[in-house]
Amino acid sequence: MEKRIVILGGGESGTGAAVLAKIKGFDVFLSDNASIQPKYKDLLNKYKIPWEEGKHTSELILNASEVVKSPGIPDKAPIIKALREQQTPVISEIELAGRYTDSKMICITGSNGKTTTTMLTWHILKQGGLDVGLAGNVGNSLALQVAVDPHPYYVIELSSFQLDNMYRFKADIAILLNITPDHLDRYNYEFQNYVDAKFRILQNQTAKDAFIFWNDDPVIKKEIEKRHPEATLYPFAETFEPGVKGYTENKELIIKTTNGTFMMEQDLLALNGTHNLYNSLAAGIAAKVVDIQNDKIRESLSDFTGVEHRLERVARIRGVEYINDSKATNVNSCWYALLSVNTKIVLILGGTDKGNDYSEIEALVKKKVHTLIFLGVDNAKLHTFFDGKVARIADARSMEEAVRLAYQSAQKGDTVLLSPCCASFDLFKNYEDRGEQFKNCVRNL
Template identity: 45%
Template sequence: MNKRIIILGAGESGTGAALLAKAKGYDVFVSDFGRINETNKEKLTQAEIPFEEGKHTEDLIFNADKIIKSPGIAPKVEIVQKALAKNIPVIDELEFAFGFTKGKIIAITGTNGKSTTTMLTYHLLKEAGLSVGLGGNIGKSMAGQLVNLDFDWWVLECSSFQIDGFADFKPHIGILLNITPDHLDRYDYKVENYVASKFSLFKNQDKEDYALLYTEDKLINANLSKHRFSSKLFELKFEDIPSEGAYANPSGIIINLNGRKNTFAQDLLTIKGKHNQTNAMASILTAKLAKVKNEKISESLPKFKSIQHRLESVGNIHGIEFVNDSKATNVDAVYYALDAFTKPIIWIVGGVDKGNDYSQLDAVSTNVKAIICLGKDNEKIKEYFKSRCPIIEETQSMQDAVKMGYKLSKDREVVLLSPACASFDLFKNYEDRGNQFRLAFQLLEREIELKKISQSC
């Protein structure tokens, strides 16, 4: 009899895992407590995979040999707790997919910057002509792709939720960019539990593997000695020069590897800010470990386009740059965004507060010229910044926020959407918020152009 696998959650990762399990001969059943979107329903139906939605039927679930759950389902959810009590293994889609690839894994985690680093690493390897796939917490599921093809390399963005579902998963190159308190409701409100989750990315590595860590991050530095690395450790730094690893200075990104120094000029980078230099260090060092030549890296870096909703320039009107950083849903991400600009900033901020401590922004908010609060409850933001910023406006309309930003700004200034908050008060998600920012910019640009035409007639 075929082994039975139950999939909890029929999103991108769950559906991908179901398709791969079916292709490998497992008895598969999918259960989603919410509603399954029509596209995924069609995929499951075509693959003849039975499913249910709007409920979890225990009789159909607890006869499983293994459960693959969506990263969004907390371990404390009743159905998961009952499965664990019955000694049914509960794993992540990436853990399952790992068993079916012959490729080498590059796994990237961190509270912030992992999407940019994942995309830049993928870009450098792809441009170099390597056989490389992209997955994890970004793009298409790894499991779903493995139904039809495998790659020599996989570049995977890994959230802490996904890492928590790893048992045998072993990255050849593991990257930890930074750690700041986030999602603590999943970790008993203990930052040490969240830190342990991030560091466990490296638990299965051996001497043939590599661990890349930004060791000047406070929480990484404070916990480094508590964790044993069987892999070769490379440090990413600014202040000190590692004997092997990467560092950055005004001349560029420098890679120290195998006794050789490789320098990549700063003007090759298309991504802004000190945090993106950390991301670039990690990506370039990874490319070097994958045997990509310096010339190919230097050719590829200027071709990289920033990912959507992360310090994404959507356009320029009369010298005023409009920047979409909707993915910045916590204060730490906003710190990096504000620090990326020396120009005066009109800052659009707000949404569903996640217990933000805005004092963390004191050092970088001095160049904020005006604040536009975009959310249903802006009192916390207004109260903190009322004595720190001369202009504070508020609205619940993205179109109004963009127009306000334009009116408050002038040539060589920046209108920055960097919310520090979740988006669910006014928008479907951070992508919807960012897309509405881009649309509002386009409407404003068109309005100004039509006004110019009418005045010339």
């Protein structure tokens, strides 16, 4: 009997998985509880893959031999509960793709900085002459690339949700940037569950594989002592510590691997700020482990243009800098953003709260922020925490209103920073939509 694979979710990862499963000869069906974008419907139709939208029809799903679940669908969704009860295996698109490729996998996770590090690593490898695909949360779905556009190397950004349903997949190079509380609503508000998800990036690694991580992250440190990873360890830190493979000394970036030493003046790095130094070190170590030439690493680290919606400079109007950091969907991302701005700040916060603890940014807000603008449907939790701690607080119900209030509040020499700490689903389609609206409103000032 032909094995039946059902895909839940018809976005980038789901459609990619459906195409791969179809090409590999399975009986495939795709179901999405919401509506499917026209470009994905076209792809499904091209490969003659049956699909449904706006519902999950149990009898068409529960007869699956295996289910590929999109990362956005939580385990508490009724259809997932039903599949678990009857012990149908549920895997991720990355897990499925991994079965059909022997390519080298460079995988990146962490609560913050993963998109920048993924894009930077991909940029260095590409400039270094490798045929490399970009996948995971960025680029095209890994499954689709494995199916129709294979590459010998892939750089993959992995969220905890993607890692949750990965079992046999192996990263040849795993990068773990940091771990701070995020998405706790998906992990029964248990931080350790989230930590365990992040550490799945080390699954199946052997001594031949590399594990690159931030040496000074207390959570990572504790877990490494507990888990004793088999992979070869490549810790990085801001300054030299015993055992560290990437660090800075006398304003120079230094990376040491079995493929030799790489050095470069810190001032030449394209990305500024301590958090970006870590991203550059992690990407640089990965490139050196893959054995990219030093001059190519140097060139790529100095000409990288950054990631849209992540500390993206939009405009300077009447002496005020406007920065779009819409990708900051958790408190720690906002902390990094506040740290990297050296002026007084008008901060735009708010959205769908994921169980946030704002005490992490409290000291920086008190020190640097003179005006807070809350942009959300329900700002009660923000008011409870911040009222009385900042000179001025205002509420906005739209991006236009938020930008107008920021413009009125900002003094010459200030920075208006959109770094929301929250998901965007209350007023926007996604963080990209939120960032685009911010940029458009700023440009219309």
